[in-house]
Amino acid sequence: MIKYLNMVNVGPSPEMELEFGKRLNLITGDNGLGKSFLLDIAWWALTRRWPAEINTALTAGKKALPNTYEEEAKISFSFTSKTKEERYDSSYLRKEQAWTGRPGRPANPGLVLYAMSDGSFSVWDPHRNYWRTQDGIDIQDRLPAYVFNPGQVWDGLPGKGNTWLCNGLILDWAGWQKERGEPFSHLKEVLEVLSPSERELLAPGELTRISIDESRDIPTIRMPYQQDVPVVHASSGIRRIIALAYLLVWAWEEHKQAAKQLGETATSQIIFLIDEIESHLHPSWQRRIVPALLHVMTKLNAGTNVQLITATHSPLIMTSVEPLFDSEQDAWFDLDFEKRKVVLRRREFEKHGDAATWLISEAFDLKSGRSIEYENLVEEAAALLENPNPLKKEITSMNQKLIQALSPKDDFLFRWRTICNKKGLME
Ligand SMILES: Nc1ncnc2c1ncn2[C@@H]1O[C@H](COP(=O)(O)OP(=O)(O)O)[C@@H](O)[C@H]1O
Ligand SMILES: [Mg+2]
Known part of the structure; x- marks a missing residue:
């Protein structure tokens, strides 16, 4: 679990500091104040990689740059592994154009997933991406992380030469469905929990072909009007959710496989970073998504600690967490623009009862929800x-x-x- 993050002279503010909750963390704030930036930094702190450096097709997840050259820029963070918590300090070296600090790998944070706002997706797996250190020097002999641009989530992530790091949603889903094994049961369960409502359950339909020039069997979603819609034609909301469901199942299944091959146990920690969690979702779905995700992530493996860190612009997301918010394990961070500076605060979470009242709260700072x-x-x-x-x-x-x-x-x-x-x- 990430516990602490501090940034000095980097990003939109002179200083930002966060003490994370160990379960749910919400980030609110106007456009351009640094929500996505904070998620990028959290991902980097946990994995030490910038997504856009691994996959150059990405438009998000770029390396953080200092906001001044007069003073030192620093990022400090700490997170807990199974056994220990360690603090790590890094500063930006202009000559190297890189963030450096004490060499050696920080503690193992568990499985880390990051859904970016542009539809790209990164996965860091402690069994498949962890690096070694020898004589105090980091040796990256494994893949640094799995970073998918939006198309690769569906069509697969190529590796070096003729290898495939991931088959992608279309081939994997169709393969799992034909096997009728555990991954398919998992996928069906996850889709069901993440459904927009009890009346509209997300369920796989029959595999289908969509063109004589496309040789892949295409998975479908059974719509309430009893039509199987090929996933490639599904609405943006459905595509966003099935991509989340697929990557959660893929990351977990591959992690378990890797653990087996290495003779290790599966991790007991999963951290999920999600930018603009409400994107493309109808209000009724927005009200379900956070509780549903917390639920499915906990169900992947009994006893797994789950940390969800998410940025949102939606008052319905805030309303939806009222019944579960627990200040012992959850936190709400709010970004504001005050006296010409971006200020980040951890706010006391209060219930506002409905979305209209959340709109006029400190989270969204509107005078009303009217035109x-x-x-x-x-x-x-x-x-x-x-x-x-x-x-x-x-x-x-x-x-x-x-x-x-x-x-x-x-x-x-x-x-x-x-x-x-x-x-x-x-x-
Ligand atoms: N890689 C980066 N390095 C330094 N500053 C950045 C970087 N990415 C974003 N920022 C800063 O953060 C600001 C907020 O961007 P962003 O996090 O995308 O806002 P939002 O709150 O809408 O998600 C940008 O205007 C820029 O000042
Ligand atoms: Mg953003």
Whole structure:
């Protein structure tokens, strides 16, 4: 589990510091304040690799650069392995154009997965990607990590020469489905838990062919209208979720295989970093995804510690975690732009009850969930109510505008009427 992260003179802020919760960590903040950046740094701290350096087709996951050349840029972090917690300090060396620090591998963080906002995906497996050290020098004799661009998640990740590091969703899913073994049962379970609702369960349909020029059997999703839709034609929301489900199952199955070959045990820790977790999902799905993911990750292996770190712009995601949020093991970090600086804070998690109230909380800093025009109108009307002697004709005209603009059930309209009546302002 990652425990601590501190960045000085790197990224959008002079300093950022995080003490992570050991289970769920949420990151909120306006566009461009550093949510994805924080996830990139967390991935790097755990794996010591920048995704875009491993796979140059990526548009996300670039190496972090200092924001000033006047002072030293530093990244410090700590995480726990099965046995110990170790702190690690790194600083940016301009001559080497690299982050360096004490040589030697840090503790083993377990299995690390990172779903980036551009649809690319990285996996770091302690059995397949761990590096050796000899005489204090890191020797990278294994693959540094599995980094997929969005297409490779589906069509496979090529290795050196004629090798394939991963077959990709289409071939693996079809192969698993034909075998009817454990990976397919796992995939079906994960898809079911991650479904948009109980009425619309994500379930595999029959394999199909989509063209005479495509020789692969294409997996399908059984839609509620009883049609099997080839996964390549599924909606963006479904494709996002089936890619997450596939990579979770793939990473875990391959990890178990590697453990067996090496005569080791499977890891007891999984860390999942997910950027913009709500992307492409309908509100009803947004309300389910975080609890569902925590649930499936815990189910992969009994006794596994699961840490989920996710950035979000969705008030429904915040609402959805209210029943499970536990400040002993969970944390919420919020980025704000204040006095021309980006400030990161760990905030006390309070229940707000519904998405509209979350919108006007510190997480999203809106004045209301209305359209900008109507928000301005309501503010104007509220100011009119503050006025000790408003003109009757002003009230009448505002009343007309409010009736036209707002829903008859609107809370403000109700308050407006009550106050106007009490003050005898309404005809
Ligand atoms: N690799 C990087 N090195 C240094 N700074 C970065 C890097 N990537 C992003 N940043 C900084 O972080 C800011 C926020 O970017 P990002 O994390 O993508 O925002 P968001 O909160 O919308 O996810 C950028 O404007 C830039 O200042
Ligand atoms: Mg982002």
